[in-house]
Structure formats: C-alpha cells, structure tokens
Amino acid sequence: MPFNVLVLTCLAYVAFLFLVAFVVERRASRGEMRFLRSPLVYTLSLSIYCTAWTFYGAVGSAARTGLEFLTIYLGPTLVFVGWWWVLRKLLRIGRRQRVTSIADLISSRYGKSNLLGVIVTVIAVVAATPYIALQLQSVTLSFSVFAQSSPATWAMPDRDATAIWVAAGLALFTILFGTRNLDAKEQHHGIVMAIAVEAVVKLVALLAVGIFVVWGLGGGPVAMISRIETYADPNWAIQPGRWGGLIFLSAAAVITLPRMFQVLVVENVEEGHLARASWAFPTYLFLISLFILPIAMIGLERMPAGSNPDMMVLTLPLHEGQGGLALLAFLGGFSSATSMVIVETIALATMVSNHILMPAWLWLRPQAAHSGDLRGAILLARRFSIIGVLALGLEYFRLSGGSAALAAIGQIAFAGMAQVLPALLGGIFWRGGTKLGASLGLSIGFATWGFTLFLPSFGAGAAISADVLQHGLFDLSWLRPQALFGTEGMDPLNHAIFWSLALNIAGYAAGSLLSFPDPVERIQGAAFVNAFDDELQAERLGWTHGQAEPEALMNMAQRILGDEAAISFFEAEARAQGKAGFLPDLTPRFLAGLERHLAGSVGAATAHAMISQLFGRATVTVEDLMAVANETAQIMEYSARLEEQQGELSRTARQLREVNEKLTQLSVQKDAFLSQISHELRTPMTSIRAFSEILAEGDLPGPRVAEYGQIIHAEAKRLTRLLDDLLDLSVLENGAVQLDLGLAHLGQMIDRALASASQTRPERNFDIQRDYTSEEIFLRTDADRLVQVFINLISNARKYCDAVDPVLRIAVRQKGGRVVVDFIDNGGGIAKEARGLIFEKFSRLTDAARAGGAGLGLAICREIMANLGGTVTYLPGQSGAAFRVSVPLRMEKPL
Amino acid sequence: MRRPRAPLFLARAVYRQRRLRDAARLLPLVGFFLLMLPLMWSDTAGAGHTAVYVFGVWALLIGLAAYVAPGLAQPEADTPPEDV
Numbered sequence: 017m018p019f020n021v022l023v024l025t026c027l028a029y030v031a032f033l034f035l036v037a038f039v040v041e042r043r044a045s046r047g048e049m050r051f052l053r054s055p056l057v058y059t060l061s062l063s064i065y066c067t068a069w070t071f072y073g074a075v076g077s078a079a080r081t082g083l084e085f086l087t088i089y090l091g092p093t094l095v096f097v098g099w100w101w102v103l104r105k106l107l108r109i110g111r112r113q114r115v116t117s118i119a120d121l122i123s124s125r126y127g128k129s130n131l132l133g134v135i136v137t138v139i140a141v142v143a144a145t146p147y148i149a150l151q152l153q154s155v156t157l158s159f160s161v162f163a164q165s166s167p168a169t170w171a172m173p174d175r176d177a178t179a180i181w182v183a184a185g186l187a188l189f190t191i192l193f194g195t196r197n198l199d200a201k202e203q204h205h206g207i208v209m210a211i212a213v214e215a216v217v218k219l220v221a222l223l224a225v226g227i228f229v230v231w232g233l234g235g236g237p238v239a240m241i242s243r244i245e246t247y248a249d250p251n252w253a254i255q256p257g258r259w260g261g262l263i264f265l266s267a268a269a270v271i272t273l274p275r276m277f278q279v280l281v282v283e284n285v286e287e288g289h290l291a292r293a294s295w296a297f298p299t300y301l302f303l304i305s306l307f308i309l310p311i312a313m314i315g316l317e318r319m320p321a322g323s324n325p326d327m328m329v330l331t332l333p334l335h336e337g338q339g340g341l342a343l344l345a346f347l348g349g350f351s352s353a354t355s356m357v358i359v360e361t362i363a364l365a366t367m368v369s370n371h372i373l374m375p376a377w378l379w380l381r382p383q384a385a386h387s388g389d390l391r392g393a394i395l396l397a398r399r400f401s402i403i404g405v406l407a408l409g410l411e412y413f414r415l416s417g418g419s420a421a422l423a424a425i426g427q428i429a430f431a432g433m434a435q436v437l438p439a440l441l442g443g444i445f446w447r448g449g450t451k452l453g454a455s456l457g458l459s460i461g462f463a464t465w466g467f468t469l470f471l472p473s474f475g476a477g478a479a480i481s482a483d484v485l486q487h488g489l490f491d492l493s494w495l496r497p498q499a500l501f502g503t504e505g506m507d508p509l510n511h512a513i514f515w516s517l518a519l520n521i522a523g524y525a526a527g528s529l530l531s532f533p534d535p536v537e538r539i540q541g542a543a544f545v546n547a548f549d550d551e552l553q554a555e556r557l558g559w560t561h562g563q564a565e566p567e568a569l570m571n572m573a574q575r576i577l578g579d580e581a582a583i584s585f586f587e588a589e590a591r592a593q594g595k596a597g598f599l600p601d602l603t604p605r606f607l608a609g610l611e612r613h614l615a616g617s618v619g620a621a622t623a624h625a626m627i628s629q630l631f632g633r634a635t636v637t638v639e640d641l642m643a644v645a646n647e648t649a650q651i652m653e654y655s656a657r658l659e660e661q662q663g664e665l666s667r668t669a670r671q672l673r674e675v676n677e678k679l680t681q682l683s684v685q686k687d688a689f690l691s692q693i694s695h696e697l698r699t700p701m702t703s704i705r706a707f708s709e710i711l712a713e714g715d716l717p718g719p720r721v722a723e724y725g726q727i728i729h730a731e732a733k734r735l736t737r738l739l740d741d742l743l744d745l746s747v748l749e750n751g752a753v754q755l756d757l758g759l760a761h762l763g764q765m766i767d768r769a770l771a772s773a774s775q776t777r778p779e780r781n782f783d784i785q786r787d788y789t790s791e792e793i794f795l796r797t798d799a800d801r802l803v804q805v806f807i808n809l810i811s812n813a814r815k816y817c818d819a820v821d822p823v824l825r826i827a828v829r830q831k832g833g834r835v836v837v838d839f840i841d842n843g844g845g846i847a848k849e850a851r852g853l854i855f856e857k858f859s860r861l862t863d864a865a866r867a868g869g870a871g872l873g874l875a876i877c878r879e880i881m882a883n884l885g886g887t888v889t890y891l892p893g894q895s896g897a898a899f900r901v902s903v904p905l906r907m908e909k910p911l
Numbered sequence: 912m913r914r915p916r917a918p919l920f921l922a923r924a925v926y927r928q929r930r931l932r933d934a935a936r937l938l939p940l941v942g943f944f945l946l947m948l949p950l951m952w953s954d955t956a957g958a959g960h961t962a963v964y965v966f967g968v969w970a971l972l973i974g975l976a977a978y979v980a981p982g983l984a985q986p987e988a989d990t991p992p993e994d995v
Contacts, residue, residue, distance in 0.1 A: 082958045086965055090946055093969060097976045098939030100932060100983065245959030252958050256950040263946065291983055295976035302969050309962055 022162050022343065029347055030185065033354075036213055037193045037206035044205040053285050055292035060212035061279045062297045063219070065092060065270060066304055067147075067356035068154035069426040071218060071349045074305070076326035078312035082252030085308060087259055088426075089301040091266030099294040102271060103280070105444050107290055108547045110281035118277040118436060119367040122458075125443035125544050126451040127537030133371035135458045136436055140274045140367060141405065142462075142470070143432030144360055148409030149416060150425045151353035152179045154326075158349050161330050162342075176414055183410045186357050187403055194362040195398045207358060208283050214351035219303060221348025225329055226307020228341055229314050240310050247313065261510040262427070268437045269430040274363035275356065282363075357406070365401035373397040416474075428473050431513050435461035438517065438524045446528075447541045453528030461520025468497050469512035570599065573610060585610070678852055685853065696738060700731035741872045748879035753801075755883065757907060760799035762835065763791035766826060769806030776811040785825040793828070793835055796906040801880050805888065808873045809839045809899050817843035817896065833905050838891060840898040851890050931982045938979070942972045 070088070077085040095103065106121075115121045119140065123133035156178045193206040234240040270276050284290070315328035319335060330349065333342040374397055438457050442449040467489075471480045480497060489495040498508050500515045533541065573582040589609065590600040600606050707724045710716065716724070747753050770784060795802075813824050819842045827838040846854060855878045874888075881888045886903035945968045949961050 083961055083965065086962075090942075090965070090969070093972060094939040094942050094946075097942055097972050098936065100935040101939070241959040241963060243959075244962060245957035247958065254949060254961065259950060260947065263943075291980040294980050295973050298969070298973045298976065302966070302973060306966070309958075 019163055022159075022346065025343060025347070026350065029350070030189075033210045033213065034189065034192075037189075037210040040209040041193065041206035055286075055289040055296070057208065057212045058279075058284065058286075058289040059293045059296040059300065060215040061208045061283060062276075062293060063215035063300050063304075064211055064275050064279050064355055064359050065273075066215075066218065066301070066352055067426075068151050068349055068353035069147075070304060071222065071352040072154050072158075072326050072329055073426060074308045075312045075315065075328045076324070078308050079316055079325035079328065080251060082249070083254060083309070084258060084262065086305060087262035088266045089305050091263045091268075092270035093298040093301055094263070095267045095270050096294050096297050099290055102441070102444075103290060103294075104287075105547055106271070107281055107284060107287055109444060109544055111284070111287065112547065113543070116282060116370060117363055117367045118272060118274055118440070119371050121277075121281075122436065122439055122443065122454065123371065125540055126439075126449070126454045127534055127540055129451045129455075129537075130371060130375055132439075132451065132454055132458070133367070135455060135462070137364075137367040137371045139432060139435055139458065139462050141364055141408070142466075143429045144274065144364055144405075145408045145412050146416070146425045147429040148357055148360060148406070149413035151357050152182060152409060152413045155179070155182050155350060155353045157324075157327060158330055158346055161327055161334070162346065179410060179413055182354075183406050186354060186361070187406050189354075190358050190361050190365075190402050190406075191399050194358070194365070194402065195395050203283050203285070204362065207362065208279070211279070211355045211359065214355040215300075217351045218348040219300065221344045221351075222304055222307065222329070224341060225333060225345050226311060228333065228336075228338065230307060230310050233314050233318070233336065234310055240313070243317075244309060244313050247316075255507065257510045258507055261507075261513055265427065265430050265434055265509075265513055268434040272433045272436045272440060273430075274367065274433070275359040278359055278363040278366075357409070361402050361405050364405045365398050368401040368405065369394065369397035373401060424473065427509055428469055431469055431509065431516065432462070432465050434513065435465055435516060435520055438521045442524055442528070443541070444544050444547070447538075447545045448528050449524065449541065450528045450531045450533040451537055452531035453524045453526070456527035457520045457522075457524030460523040461516045464500075464516040464519050465512060468500060468515060469509065472497050472508070569610065681853055682856055685856065693738075697735065700735050704728050704731045741876065745872055745876050745879060748876060748883060751883065753883050755798040755907075756800065757796060757798055759794050759796055760802070761791075762793040762795055762828060762837075763788060765795075765799055765803050766791060766806060766837075769803050769810055772803075772807045773810035773814060776814045780814060780822060782814060783821065783823045785823060787828065790828040793830065793905075795835060795903065797884055797903055798907075801884060802901075802903065805877045805880050805901060806837075806839075808877050809888075809901070812873060813839060813841040813843070813897065817841040819843050819896070830905070831902075834886070834902050835905055837901045837903075838894075838898060839901070840891070840894045841896040843896040845894070845897045846890065848892075851892065854890065855888075928982060931979055935976075935979050935983055938972065938975055942968065945971075 074085045074088070109115065110121065113121075113124050115124060119133045119136035122136050123129055126132050159178050190207075193210070194204055230237060230240050234243065311328060311332065312325065315325065315332050319328065319331060323331060329345050330342055333339075333345060374394060377393060377397070435458060438461070439449070439454040443454070467480075472485060474480075485497055487496065489497075494501050498511060499506075500511070503511060503515075506514065570582060570586050573585070586600060589606050593600050593606070595601070707728050711721060711724055711728075766786070810824065813822075817824070823842045825838075825840045827840065829836045829838075855874050877888050881901065881903070884903055885907050886901065888899060888901045891898035891900045946965065949964060952961070
C-alpha cells in the first residue's frame, strides 16, 4: 500500500476527530448534551487505559511471556467489579470537592497543602514522561513499518521529524479543545467524545485483526487453543510473583494514573454511570485482550525470526497481504496513542499549572490575586504546561532512542504512579492520615522507585553507574538498587514495587501516627472519609461543595453575619444592580463587597477562601487556602467575640435592673403621691366645706363673713394652682404647648426669676452670687417659660437649702451654641439614690421637708426644657444641690 | 435521625439491597481468589487451558457485576448509611 495513501488517511482521520470535537463542543455550549451524558460515552472514554502499549505492546508481551499480559487488564477488572469499595467513594469525593486532578485530591485531603500537590505533580510528570515518549515511539514505529513495506514513492521522513510532527499536532489538538474555556469542573466534552470515537476505532481494529487471525489463519478457536496449548516456551510459564504483583500494580494504576483519574472522576457527568461502567469497562478490556494471544501465536509462527513482536498487529496483516486491514490496525494504534497523549497531557497540564505555575505566579505577583482577571493567566499557564509536558515526552523519546520494549516502560510508569496509592486510600478510609505522613510516604516511595526501578531502567552506567548497580550505593551491599536489604531472589519489577510501597506505607503510617494534623486537615479528613454522610457534610463543610449560587452565598453569609445583616446586604446589592428581591447577580463587584463584609467577621484570608470555594474558583484557591491554615487565630477571634457579646449582655442586664428599680420606686412614689394629693385636695376641700356650712347658717356678723370668705377664696386658689400645675404638665408632656419665641436678655430673666421666687419663704435671707457680665447674653427662646424654670429652681433652693447662711450661686457659661446656667446652693444636696427620681412626676423628697408643693415642679421644668430644646439635669459633685440648665442660644421653631 | 419502623415488605427490599452491596464488595475478592488459582496448578497445564480458564473467570466476573450493578445504582435516598 502506498505510503502517501497512509498519510492521507491519517490526516483525514485527524480532521474527522477535530470535527467531532468541534461539533460536540458547540452542542455542549448550547446545552445539548443528551448523548454526551450517556454511560456508553463514559465507558468508552475510560478505555483511555488501553494505550499504544496495549495495542502494540500487549502482543509483544504475549509473544515473550505468554499470559502475563493479561494481568494488566485483570487488575482494573477487579477494581471496577469492586467499584463499591473505592471508585464510588472516589467519584463522590471528586464531585463534592470539585477535584481537578489526582494531585488536587491529595492536596485537598491533607489540609489543602500545596506541598503535597507539588510532590504528586512531580511524581506524575516523571512517571508519565517515558509513557508519553512511548506513545510517540509507537506512532513513529508504525509509520516506519509502512514506509519499509511500501515501494519508496515517498521517502520516509526521519524518525525524529515524524515524532515532532505528531507531537505538534497533538499539542494543537489539546490546546484547542483542552483549554478552550476554564470550566469550573474541568470538563472537556469535545475531547471526551473524540476519545470515545477513538475507543471504538481501536477496539474494532484489534477485533478485526484478531478475527482475521483466528478464523483466517488459525483455523478457528479450537484449533487456536490447541496450538497455544502445545507451544512450548519456558518463558510462557506463569511466574507467581509477577502474576500477583502485576495484577496489584495495574489495579493501583487504574486508580492513580492521572489520565484515568481525569476521565474517571473529573470528566464524569453523572455518578450513576459508574454502575454501568463497572461491568461495561471490564467487558471492553475483555474484548481487547481476547485476540492478543492468538495474534502473538500466529505471529510467532508466520513472521520471519527476529521481527519485532511489538509491531505484529501491524506487520502480520501486511505480511499476509491484507493492506486494508493493516491500515485499520494502523488507525487503531494511532488512536490509542493519540488519545492517551491528549488526556494525559491535559491531566498533567492541569496539575502543573494549578500546583506549580499558578502558585508561583501568585507568589511573584501577590496583587494579582485580588485584582484583575486570573482566567487569562490560568489558560496561558495551562497552554504552556501542555507544550512543556509534550516537549518533555518528545525529548525523552529522542534521548532514549526508543529502544526499550514497550511493556517495560509502561510497567515503570505504573509503579511510579502507584506511589500515590497509600496516601490516596489512607486519605479516603483513614481519618488519621496527616499531611506529614503523606509527604513522607510519597517522597520515600518516589525516591525508592527512582533508585530501584526508574534510574536502572536507563541501563547500567547511564543514570546509575554499573558499580553502584553491582555493589550498592556507597559500596554498601544492602543498598544495591535491585537487591535492597539483601533481597536478591526477586524479579526487579516486583522488587521495586515491594520495597517502594513498603517503605512508602511505613513512612505514611509513621508520619501520620507521630504528627498532629491542623484543623483544616481534620475537617477535610472527616469530609473525605465520611463522604457519604450527607448530614455531616452539610454541617461541616456546607460551603465547600455548593454550586456558585447566590442562595448558597447568602446561606453562608447568614451564618457568619447574622440573618438580618446578610439579608439586608443582599437586598441592597440586588437593588444596586437594579433587581427586585434578595438575590443579586454574582458580579465581581458584589463578590468583592461580600468578601470584604465577611472579612470583618472571619478574617480576610478565610473570607476569600470561602467565597472562592463557593464561587468555584477552585483553580486559584490553593494559594489562598494556605493562608487559612492557622485556625487558632480564628478560634481566638471567636472567643473574643463571645466575650464581647457577654459583656454586652451583662450591660443590658444592668440597665434593665436599673430601670426596674426605678420603676419600683416610682410605683411607691406614685402611691405615696396619690395619698398625698388626695390629702392635698382634701384639706382645702374640708375647710371650704366647713366654712361654707358656717356661712350657710347665715347668722354671722359681717367681719366674720368676710374673714371666712377670704379663707374659702384662698383655699380655692390653692386647689386651682394644684390643678393648673397638673394641667400644665400634661400639656407640656404631650408637646402641645404653644411657645412664644423672642429675643430675651438672660440677666433680666434671672432678675425676674429672683424677684418672683423671693415670695417663697421670704423670711430667709439668701446670699445670691452672680456674675453680671457673663449674663449679658440675648437668647432666642420662650422667655416666660424659661423664667418659670428658673423660678422653680430658685424657690426649690429657698425651700430646701438647709444651710444656716444659705448661699445661691448662679453661674452662666456659653458652650458651643448653647448657654449653660448652673444654680448651686450650699445645702446638703440631694441624696444619691434620690437623684434619679427628682425629675419624675409626683416625686418629692422627704415628707419632712414638704413645703406645700405637689411634687410637680421639677417634672414641669424638665418638660419645659425639653420643649425649649434644652435640658435640666442634676449636677453632682458640687458644694450642695446643683442644677444645670442648658438651652440653645437660638431656638428654631419646631416644624 | 431514626426512621420510623417500616412495614415488613419494605424492609425486605432494603435488606435485599444491603445484601446486594455485600455481594458487590465480595466480588473482587472472589475474582482475586479465582485468578490466583492457576498459580497452584502443575506446570503441565499448558497456556491454552489456562487462558480459557482465565477468560472464563473474567466473563463470570463481568456477568456477576452486570447482574449486581442495576440494583446498586438505585438511589440510596431512603436507606440510612451502612448500618445492619
């Protein structure tokens, strides 16, 4: 078959894949996802597990070691059949915590530690680079197979050039469809669909070749089995150690490989699909493996000795003259290689950009986290990571020369990623696992893997000198890379798996047992281990798994700010956006505002992290979350808030007690006053009645009549005055008083008041001290009312001052826009406990000091002052009783 | 919160579902056991028979998983987590 036809077919196939991805992306963006959401597509996308290593390498492996290749597919079968154990939980956690990669999962579980994210990322990149190189190698090899077999119409481009072209094409595809947009869930529908298509192609191709081999060349299944049965090759005997070890290894790999995690957890659209995949994916593996052994068998029989068994899927049909079948096989191999590279690259690029590039960038430019659009930066980092990962693979391919058998490289990569297993399983089943334990286990396991398997795989003398290989590190015989601690009898792969995982688990366990997790770790640990306990999730981490919905934000805000505050804040924001109701749109402005609001309650770092979590900017929160770690500060803040609240409560309680006391006293006062007032009313009434009865008898001499009439008149006046006071007070209290505002001279008002008050106890000779110059003030107020207050205060002093030589000092000061007049006498003052009551109605001090008043004077004063816009208060700490009257200089008319 | 005592016919359905989960948990262990058996066979057993056996076990596992899966995929809304 001409080589140019092959190249054209290949290009057409690639164009078709682009088209599929493009159409699906278009439909997904329009929300038409019905087909995408089928369990079939999910299962097919899982077939990313079967790479070129499967497509080409399995036959090579079968030709060399018989049934051993099956282990690579039996392990995943056991894991999927037992999905209820691990996968179900992994999927639930992944969806709940919005995990973006396996590194993110580990980092998130152990207190959102970026260090762990970096470790896992490094392991993944180191382990995957040879694997990617392997895919490039298989594509180049398959090209060269065709180039050799076809007449040289087209010169086969050189090996490196082919690899570069393939890598560039893959980079283009991955960037186009892998970084189109920054989805919060890291899902790439176009790529998933393209991979599902490729899965069908590779299965069909392998089945077609297998059917041709079994029925076309082998004479049917029964004959085939007997042929295999009689084939005598000592290498084909099952080695117990490797059989068990490889089943375990592949089981571990299917969980931990970055690309498997990507399609299994990250790209999953519905948890229910896993149930279907639990048997459908093993079926796919079953079908893929079914014809591997027959192809290898016939290949060994028919192909010339020395031909590469890794390429038999391709060379056997070519050898038999089936050009079309070979082309199909080529497309199958091409599909397996490209789909693996695409998904692996996306998974690795996500990890590299999220755990290494972005944190570094945010560290270099901290202000970027708070301003500007991070999405562009993230996409750029993603694209650079994709190119970087592919370039690494390409470079490895060019350096290694693509000589090693395909299967060996795959196993090394599996063993490398399996180092994540202890931290992963421990993380989802054991709450005691800690950050320190995980980092310790991962580092030790990674180092051991590198020393015992990865570095020696370059060959003696390449990365590890032959001397070290032979005699051990530092000439210590128990540090030989392939016989650690003297374990010599083991197969090198088994040896490496055994020691790396044993030391890894030991490190993980010891580190976890001896260290103490910080609060974030413990919360995350509980959330992961109890992933199915919904109530616990809701209670502990309500905000971490919410959708970016205003309601969820409001819910959180309510818990932090309190119901009223949160609701009114949201309502105000919604109104500012021109929306009715309580839920505003999630604009950056609103979020920033909310964050600031929350920061006041829980601290800036936490608020930022919480909003980022809810808003789904999970990709940039790694850095932010690191700041949260110190929860101690929060606890302290919380207790401070509690203390403050307690203080407030006790203040309120004290105020309530005071008010209560006052009320009780008032009630007593009121009772006393009622009896007093009835007495006051009764006394004049009694004399009025008595004298009027006498008058009514009518036989009194004239002077007596006049005298009695005088008495009756005086008593009636007293009654009237009492009633006037009560009326006055009620008018003042209702604020219905008519004020007669005008300019009045303060000194003259005091003169008037003194003159009027001198009627009270005129026998007492008061020494009045005044400063006339300070009284030169004109006030705009109701002069008569103010004079009434002055009279009241002065006569009170005249009545109650108990000094032998009474002195009344009247001090006037101007303070701001107010005038303050103090009336201070030199008497005993008013007892402390009585001060709170003197301005109340009906209040009187001791009965002994009664002077005919009804206890309304000061109450009236207070009401007058309130109406004049001023105050009258008792001034404590003076030589005697002291009252301060404060009035505004210019009283404005009340509206 | 405890659910009120359910009628017997409902309890039986829940009970069945729980046993189904137990079966699902057992399945990989059974598979592992069956897959380890060839290691103990004598070397005279050729690759052909071993292959037929392994593929047979494989098909059995797939069949059992397919039988169990629909029952497990039921919504777990009305079953409290993992007691009994």
